[in-house]
Amino acid sequence: MDESPIRRIQPTRWKYALAAAVLAALGVYSRVRPAAPDQPVAFAHSVHLKAGVKCAGCHRDAASSPQAGLPGVKECALCHAKIRTESPAVRQVLAYARRGEEIPWQRVYSFPASAYVRFRHDMHVRGGIACSTCHGDLRQAGTARVWKPFNMGVCLTCHREHGAGTECEQCHY
Amino acid sequence: MNATSPAAAPISIAPGREAPLLRPMLVTGRAYKHMVILLTGVISWGAFCFIYQGFIGLGLTGLRRPVFWAFFITDFVFWIGISHAGTLISAILRLSSASWRYPVTRAAEAITVFALGIGGVFPIVHLGRPWLFFWLAPYPNARMIWPNFRSPLEWDFFAISTYLTGSALYLFLPMLPDLALARDRSQGWRHRLYRFLAMSWQGTQQQWHRLELAIQLMAAVVIAIAVSVHTIVSWDFSMAIVPSWHSTIFGPYFVAGAIFSGIAALILIMAILRRVYHLEDYLQPKHFNNLAKLLLTMTLLWGYFVFAESITTWYGNLPAEMPAFWSKISGHYAPLFWAMVLCNFVIPFPILAIKRLRTITGMVIASITILIGMWLERFLIVVPGAATQRFAFDNWYGYFPHWTEISISLATLAAMALLYMVFSKLFPIISIWDVVGQAPAPTGEGIAEPGPGGAP
Amino acid sequence: MLIDLNVCTGCSACVVACRAENNIPITGAHEAARNGTIQWLHIDRAWSGGQDDFSVESRPITCQQCDAAPCEPVCPVLATYTNSEGLCVQVYNRCVGTRYCALNCPYDQRFFNWFDYQWPTPMEVQLNPDVSRRTRGVMEKCSFCSQRVLAAERAARSEGRPLREDEVQPACVQTCPAQALLFGDLADPDSRIARAWRHPRLETLLEELGTLPRVRYVRRQDAPGAEALQPGAEDDE
């Protein structure tokens, strides 16, 4: 039977703790802010709102239909025939109008088909929910971007606050 | 003064008694590699079928109203049943201090973990939208909605995850000393792997005391879990109002069937291991013989349960129950039913009961027929109840499986084989510290009977 | 909902209306031959009598909207539940497709989307925009045309008035030429349905199971001139 020499024990390894910390950090960093889609025309919400145009001035169906609605290019051209015709963005719009072509706006807010969800602007507008509740303060913004992550928890929290009912089939049908 | 000098071989073994048990981890033959390739192919084909089915929809399968559950649920119940081979049997043997258990436990516990993993996949395979399977898990989420704790499927989720945790630990903890041995005797990536898995096991007396105590205590808890798991699986059926499913006997019936098929799987796998890895010295006929006696008991118990289940249905003669009953006894499913009786009772009973027939070959034959028979049994529980006319409405459907269902089922069989092969290649499939070194027997030769100071 | 079997002729107009209203897919002959069809409402025919002297009873069967619905507690993800109005609701987006509910429905009135069904070209134009097109892997069933109920409720709420009794009619009720179907709000004791609910010859399907269905049938009276569930005739408690 024999005796071993004096041996040094390496200290506790910290790489496991480090790996766990990285994993935890990744877990925490799960909310990715959705970017705004590239729009064909750099529409400036801020300019219009500051000039006194109301939301419903353009999104005219918001109070009466599920969709808020977008004005057609002819409506843009109606005002912009005289106003700020020198701006490059407006010139783009006018060019679309001359060609008789609608502006191919990209959708900002949308639900996947598998969500089977129906959002109705009319019920929310009539219920007195301000546009900025979900869309943010667009007086500071250019083209619209997803301002609020619109998952079911956000909807439910607000619905509960306002006593708006949380039956599944109200929205999913 | 013998300075430590691990040899330079990938894994070097002192010419000790553990060598034959570490050998499977060292030597990889051509047949092994070919088998791995073959099995991987079968599994890939099954995975392809699953993905294909996911894109097309479950209409690809033979399922149609009202047979909403069939092959996949059968496989699920079957595999969960197989999983009762290991932990339950090994825990019972451990608690009852059956000294012949040592070479059997590890092989059995590994069956549990793999069969449970495979069985747990089937509820997902069977979902209409399998990519949303995680909705069954209770976790705080952005949708602010929780699963329904009243659903037997949700109980399954809890039962299976608990059982998987318990049995994985129950496999892992008794393996710590062996992993430490492998760590000490290996180099390279194996050394790093075993060093991680051995959890810095040194073999101090403090560690031994704690480990043996923990294994002992966990054995008791794991038995309680294992019994509950298959009871809960049976409740998937008996909680439903489907006639012929709605039966109070299903809990113990399923548990008995699970242990039955589990022991059969264990005998089969042990026979294969014995042959392939030349473990004749360790897996001796007496071990098979003892398991065969257990299997015989379960055969009788199974026969008793089937008889009790059938006669109460028949005697009660409830109009809702009888279509399913007669479809099994003399109708559409009669060939399968009588094949099941043949496989589960008529063939294995004489083999196991008559001592002259109770050879290892005989037991393997009995085990194979029992596994087939138990699969049929699960199928005959699931399908006829759903497929025959229930209540007042004339609604029935002759189910026949699609090839994707068969492929996926076979792929899981291959997955079991592959997992087992990989496991036995990486880890000692027979508990070395239990079998080889029973203290104090400093110069014991071969396999010694466990000494007084052995594991509990 | 009350269904008067005395006046039901089995014409299947309700079935067609239901399909049109609820975007029920057309599965084709091959699927129909192997029980692959989806029909939220179908007519169950019961033949009785001899070869020369037979009679046939047509019974429209749909989701019975059980109060104690066996399909509900078994769903692991709460994709189906009884809402505050007593409707048994199927929530498509939550459904993961375990199909347990379908097995636990004693009336066999739950249907699974085995495929992503397509509509033949001109027919996809008439899909109802107020009803989802279900994708593969989810369950569906009769909703009592909850989209109509919701629309009426929204209209009433916007106008700040209670819902009128005759405002909501599911497609089947609206279509039935014999007016064999009656739909209404049982919570309102003065409604026609609440009064008719006490009809002496009502029967409930599989009553012994205790599912408390919200659909009842007026048993057929084979004598000619049987009292029918016509407006004004239901006050005969």
Place this chain on the structure above:
Amino acid sequence: MIEVSLRLSWDHDLAGVVKRLEAGGVPSREVNVLSRVPLPESVFPANPSRMSLIGVIGALLGFSVAVAFLVAVTVSYGLRTGGMPLIAPLPLGVITYEMTLLASILAMLVTLFVRARLGPWRRVPEHPELDYGEVIISVTCADLAQAQRAREILAGVAAGRAA
């Protein structure tokens, strides 16, 4: 940390060696007797363990957590089916049962890891030379002086055995 070790046969007076080390000023918790298989209880009696108690405490904890969790979740997102009670004791009992046993197992696992000083993050000296029928007396020392002292004692033991 420094380790000094001595390989001995099973039949050696192991308890005596440990006593000599302790007498030599080595703290007893730094002395470990390593073996490939558990030594008989008679050599080193097991010190009492509370693992079964901790298992029970874990089970109780799991039970309470399960009940609280299930009731809270069920109430906050209620599914009222046909006037049946919202909190259904028997079905929730099934899940409570599983969670209770799971917590018990995990409690025992944690106890094992803490008390047996296990964990992949720890680094321990490896002893490939340790075989069946042998033990290694391993002394971990904080500094070199202590290590030298322990080594002398062990050398004495080795010499005594050789003599």
